[in-house]
Amino acid sequence: MSPRLKRLRKVLSPPTVKGFKPFGQDVVIDKKEPIIIYYEEYEALRLCDYDKLNHHQASVFMSVSRPTFTRVYASVRQKIAMAFVESRPMLIEGGKVYFDSDWYHCNTCHCYFNNPEKNVAITVCGLCGSQDFINFDFDNTENYFDDDRANDICICPNCGLKKQHQLGIPCSEEICPVCQNVMKRKRKNEYK
Amino acid sequence: MKIAITSTGNTLDSTLDQRFGRCAFFVIYDTESKATEFIPNPNLEAESGAGPASVQLIASRNVNKVVSGEFGMKIKPIFDSLKIQMIILKEPEKTIKEIIRILNH
Numbered sequence: 001m002s003p004r005l006k007r008l009r010k011v012l013s014p015p016t017v018k019g020f021k022p023f024g025q026d027v028v029i030d031k032k033e034p035i036i037i038y039y040e041e042y043e044a045l046r047l048c049d050y051d052k053l054n055h056h057q058a059s060v061f062m063s064v065s066r067p068t069f070t071r072v073y074a075s076v077r078q079k080i081a082m083a084f085v086e087s088r089p090m091l092i093e094g095g096k097v098y099f100d101s102d103w104y105h106c107n108t109c110h111c112y113f114n115n116p117e118k119n120v121a122i123t124v125c126g127l128c129g130s131q132d133f134i135n136f137d138f139d140n141t142e143n144y145f146d147d148d149r150a151n152d153i154c155i156c157p158n159c160g161l162k163k164q165h166q167l168g169i170p171c172s173e174e175i176c177p178v179c180q181n182v183m184k185r186k187r188k189n190e191y192k
Numbered sequence: 193m194k195i196a197i198t199s200t201g202n203t204l205d206s207t208l209d210q211r212f213g214r215c216a217f218f219v220i221y222d223t224e225s226k227a228t229e230f231i232p233n234p235n236l237e238a239e240s241g242a243g244p245a246s247v248q249l250i251a252s253r254n255v256n257k258v259v260s261g262e263f264g265m266k267i268k269p270i271f272d273s274l275k276i277q278m279i280i281l282k283e284p285e286k287t288i289k290e291i292i293r294i295l296n297h
Contacts, residue, residue, distance in 0.1 A: 099269040109294055111259075112280040116272065126257055126279050129297040 006096045009040035009072070010063045014099060021089035032088045038095025041076035048073055105136035112136060155186045162186075193223045196250045197291055198260040202230040204289040208281060210261030213243035219288055220253055221295065228292070243267040251276065259291060 019034065040062065047058035059069035083090045101114045104122060108130035115122045125133050152165040156176035163183070165171060171185040198215035199206045209215035214236055220229040231249070235242040247270045250258060257277045261284060271278050281291070 098265070099272055101272050109281070110283070112282075114272075114278050116275040116277045126277050127259065127281065127291075128294045 007064055007068070009043065009095070009097045010061070011039050011043045011097045011099050012061060012101060013043070013046065014039060015042050015092050018093065019089060019091040020083075022083075022087045025087060032086070034089040034091045035079050035083045036094060037076060037079055037090050037092045039092065039097045040072055040095045041079065042092050043097070044069060044073040045076045045080075103136045104133045106130055106133040108132050153186045154183045156181050156183050193257070194253060194255045195221045195223065195257045195259065195295060196253070196255045197221060197258075197288055199230070199288050202232070204228070204292075205287050207284060208259070208261060208286050208288070208291060210282075210284050212258075212260040212263050212267060213246045214238075215246075215260070218246075218250065220255065221292055223295065228288075244270060247271065247274070259295075 043062060047053050047061055055070050056066050059066040062069060103112055103114050105112050106125035109128040111127045113126040124131055154163045154165045154171040154174050158181040159179045161176055161178050171183045174183040176183055197219040198209040198212055199217040199219045200209045202217050215233055218231045218233060235245045243264050243266050247267055251274050255276060257279060259279045259281055261282060263278050
């Protein structure tokens with residue numbers, strides 16, 4: 001049986017170099033095998049030790065679980081220590097990653113835009129110049145755009161009382177506060 | 193600053209094309225000279241690689257921002273490394289004229 005597929009790790013800021021190599025060895029030993037550091041490991045180190053985030057915050061940034069992040073982080077510490085002690089070069093490459101930048105959602109023109117300059121914070125919406133925008137995470141929001149379920153209405157078939165539907169609570173479990181009847185779901189498109 | 197917009201036709205009344213790689217026309221709008229230029233997309237009929245080829249076309253015009261309805265998984269990293277800002281507008285009925293008006297705020 002093949003192992004479970006690894007979840008793609010999000011890398012916000014890839015390294016600007018391809019690797020590091022030791023210098024000034026006392027005895028020149030024949031070329032040592034480099035240590036491969038994956039992009040996700042570099043990113044874990046950057047988030048945790050450079051940006052000083054805790055494992056939970058960093059795992060959210062990389063869109064993996066906290067335990068997975070901790071494993072990646074432990075692995076990069078081990079690798080870097082190994083490279084230092086054994087004076088081996090490090091190569092940063094490979095890994096199960098995708099590159100993405102921060103995305104924002106503008107409340108004025110309803111557009112989504114990203115921040116191409118990693119070091120400069122976004123101050124206005126790229127399209128309409130409004131300052132009314134929020135951080136937006138594209139992951140796990142596949143159905144975000146056409147998810148109208150949240151706007152459904154619970155209706156009482158007896159007295160016609162309408163109530164905003166709450167996700168996760170079946171309408172058939174809601175009791176009409178006026179006539180104690182069981183309520184029914186009314187979908188938005190039917191409602192129109 | 194130059195902004196690329198994906199368009200379904202070659203007039204200002206055309207609407208925003210929701211696809212990026214296989215849109216009908218690219219509109220290059222210059223915010224300083226207020227000039228618009230319509231470029232027919234040569235990759236419209238391409239079987240594969242339409243997205244990256246379109247990115248090349250856009251990048252060769254020194255564009256700073258791209259407005260479209262959608263950007264694929266292959267394209268996002270390329271735009272990211274080129275430091276071109278992507279703007280996703282999920283409103284297919286918006287015309288190019290309206291978008292330009294919003295851009296001028």
